[in-house]
Amino acid sequence: MSSFKRWCVKQSTALLLILVCLLMMAFLSVETRSFFSVKNVVNILEANSYRLILAVGMMCAIASGAIDLSMGSILSFSAICMAKAMKAEWSVAGSIMLSLALGMLMGAVNGSVIHLTRINAFIITLATSMLYRGLSLIATQGIPITKLPQLFREIGCGDIFGMESGVTMAIVITVLLIPLFYHTKWGSYVMSLGGNPEALKRSGVPIGLYRVSVFVLTGLLSAVAGIIVTARLNSAEANAGLSMEMDAICAVVMGGTAMRGGSGSLLGTVVAVFLMGLIRNGLTIMSVSSYYQQFITGAMMLCAVIIAEMRERRTRIG
Amino acid sequence: MEDLILRVTDIRKDYGHIQALQGASLSVKRGSITAVVGDNGSGKSTLIKILSGNIKPDGGSIQVGQESYGSLSIKNAMELGIRTVYQDLSLDNYKNSFENIFLGAELTRGPFLDRRAMKEEAGAILERINVAIPDLEEPVGNLSGGQRQGVAIARALRTPGKILLLDEPTAAMGIHESHSAMNILRSLKEQGMSQLIISHNIHQVFDIADYIWVMRLGRCIAGVATADTTPQQLQELILSRENQEVQ
Ligand SMILES: Nc1ncnc2c1ncn2[C@@H]1O[C@H](COP(=O)(O)OP(=O)(O)OP(=O)(O)O)[C@@H](O)[C@H]1O
Ligand SMILES: [Mg+2]
Numbered sequence: 001m002s003s004f005k006r007w008c009v010k011q012s013t014a015l016l017l018i019l020v021c022l023l024m025m026a027f028l029s030v031e032t033r034s035f036f037s038v039k040n041v042v043n044i045l046e047a048n049s050y051r052l053i054l055a056v057g058m059m060c061a062i063a064s065g066a067i068d069l070s071m072g073s074i075l076s077f078s079a080i081c082m083a084k085a086m087k088a089e090w091s092v093a094g095s096i097m098l099s100l101a102l103g104m105l106m107g108a109v110n111g112s113v114i115h116l117t118r119i120n121a122f123i124i125t126l127a128t129s130m131l132y133r134g135l136s137l138i139a140t141q142g143i144p145i146t147k148l149p150q151l152f153r154e155i156g157c158g159d160i161f162g163m164e165s166g167v168t169m170a171i172v173i174t175v176l177l178i179p180l181f182y183h184t185k186w187g188s189y190v191m192s193l194g195g196n197p198e199a200l201k202r203s204g205v206p207i208g209l210y211r212v213s214v215f216v217l218t219g220l221l222s223a224v225a226g227i228i229v230t231a232r233l234n235s236a237e238a239n240a241g242l243s244m245e246m247d248a249i250c251a252v253v254m255g256g257t258a259m260r261g262g263s264g265s266l267l268g269t270v271v272a273v274f275l276m277g278l279i280r281n282g283l284t285i286m287s288v289s290s291y292y293q294q295f296i297t298g299a300m301m302l303c304a305v306i307i308a309e310m311r312e313r314r315t316r317i318g
Numbered sequence: 319m320e321d322l323i324l325r326v327t328d329i330r331k332d333y334g335h336i337q338a339l340q341g342a343s344l345s346v347k348r349g350s351i352t353a354v355v356g357d358n359g360s361g362k363s364t365l366i367k368i369l370s371g372n373i374k375p376d377g378g379s380i381q382v383g384q385e386s387y388g389s390l391s392i393k394n395a396m397e398l399g400i401r402t403v404y405q406d407l408s409l410d411n412y413k414n415s416f417e418n419i420f421l422g423a424e425l426t427r428g429p430f431l432d433r434r435a436m437k438e439e440a441g442a443i444l445e446r447i448n449v450a451i452p453d454l455e456e457p458v459g460n461l462s463g464g465q466r467q468g469v470a471i472a473r474a475l476r477t478p479g480k481i482l483l484l485d486e487p488t489a490a491m492g493i494h495e496s497h498s499a500m501n502i503l504r505s506l507k508e509q510g511m512s513q514l515i516i517s518h519n520i521h522q523v524f525d526i527a528d529y530i531w532v533m534r535l536g537r538c539i540a541g542v543a544t545a546d547t548t549p550q551q552l553q554e555l556i557l558s559r560e561n562q563e564v565q
Contacts, residue, residue: 183431203392203422262411
């Protein structure tokens with residue numbers, strides 16, 4: 001098989017989703033006047049930048065045979081600490097550093113506990129998601145921290161290339177992840193953590209280090225998403241990012257990455273995030289109640305998973 | 319004293335109330351092919367995992383060359399020249415042949431994987447040991463059992479080692495493949511590589527091994543030179559009820 005053909009087979013879910021996206025866009029531009037404007041496309045990108053950042057992180061976690069249910073909570077707590085720091089006259093740069101460091105720290109805690117106890121990542125991150133969310137509530141007493149410095153808002157959602165800076169951040173992160181995930185030892189080991197961790201260990205690879213690094217990455221990306229969300233809202237709140245990890249999981253799975261890990265599709269994840277954004281946007285401009293969004297997204301995910309599983313059974317690996 | 323590459327003395331390992339190894343002792347002469355036979359659950363794989371550094375024994379000692387150890391880590395074992403083909407083959411089904419062969423020791427150019435170089439070198443190793451894999455880019459999960467064993471053996475032979483541990487390396491192979499695998503082991507022996515091979519195939523054991531250890535209930539109950547015994551006698555040893563300790 002030629003390597004291009006192999007790539008197409010591997011990315012068939014992503015390619016299928018691209019087709020769905022195109023159909024959806026064609027439909028929306030025929031049905032509505034306002035869809036196909038630069039402004040609206042920019043709108044979609046801006047509204048989904050942080051979702052993409054969360055989703056590509058989640059993709060790495062799922063490819064490693066794990067999952068990170070605490071991403072939304074990390075987003076919230078790191079953002080709250082950052083906002084508090086700025087309120088306490090810390091420099092904006094210092095506060096942002098703090099949030100990134102805290103994100104990585106919370107991720108490292110997740111990863112370390114999972115590695116040391118060998119308990120399922122699902123259970124551990126479910127617990128820490130409540131733990132971190134609890135810290136957010138305790139720290140704020142439920143009161144949002146608002147009126148953040150102008151410089152911070154410039155960084156978090158200021159204008160770059162005519163779009164909010166979050167879009168650029170999301171693109172840079174995704175583009176950096178392509179070589180990291182597909183062409184370095186790190187990416188290869190992360191996938192083997194999902195494929196056969198025992199084999200990886202027997203090859204002399206310190207699997208704990210890689211296990212932890214995946215969660216440090218998801219923690220870091222959660223914090224980055226937190227910066228964007230906080231800047232857009234001009235407010236850090238305890239319920240920020242609530243259940244956002246679920247949207248991320250949905251996008252990853254819809255994009256063709258199997259929950260059991262072993263491999264992952266970055267392209268599929270990106271396209272799935274965009275498609276979900278497209279659906280939300282389309283329903284909004286067609287003035288369909290947002291209550292339908294959940295239903296439609298759910299139905300699409302169900303179809304995507306069933307299609308993926310059917311194909312998997314035909315070309316069974318393992 | 320004979321020239322031993324490996325000597326295991328009184329190794330014990332418990333899994334809860336299951337005593338997988340209860341004081342097993344055996345030795346491997348330098349340059350020999352030594353076989354271990356025994357019923358299912360007699361502790362053969364456990365012994366291999368201890369020698370490859372995967373599990374720590376509860377007691378006993380392992381002598382490799384001149385040095386003696388209470389236990390080995392995976393890294394130790396590798397550095398000592400111990401190479402292992404595991405019973406479960408230890409392959410990542412989602413990775414292809416050359417990625418599996420280089421797992422944990424990937425070739426890189428700068429920070430990036432050098433897939434072309436790995437593919438080339440893996441192809442050369444596979445060719446050298448006569449394993450035919452039509453498409454090196456196919457995930458190993460889609461290969462046949464024999465091809466998968468070929469990949470696992472190729473990985474063990476990627477870098478030069480001193481002693482090769484094989485846990486039923488030909489169980490899934492056809493007559494042809496298994497025959498060529500035996501030829502590989504023979505030629506490795508000619509190159510001076512000592513081997514410890516686990517097999518349920520008495521025929522194969524007589525065909526290739528210089529020495530045979532019989533394991534039963536976590537102990538090595540007999541060690542014999544192939545030349546001094548017959549398949550009939552070996553069968554009786556494996557089936558024997560009494561715990562005759564022969565050293
Ligand atoms: N991880 C484990 N946990 C608990 N018990 C184990 C474990 N691994 C092995 N055992 C037990 O230890 C005993 C020896 O197992 P081992 O795999 O070494 O046998 P074996 O001789 O390789 O058998 P086979 O010929 O079937 O491969 C068995 O009773 C097995 O059930
Ligand atoms: Mg066994």
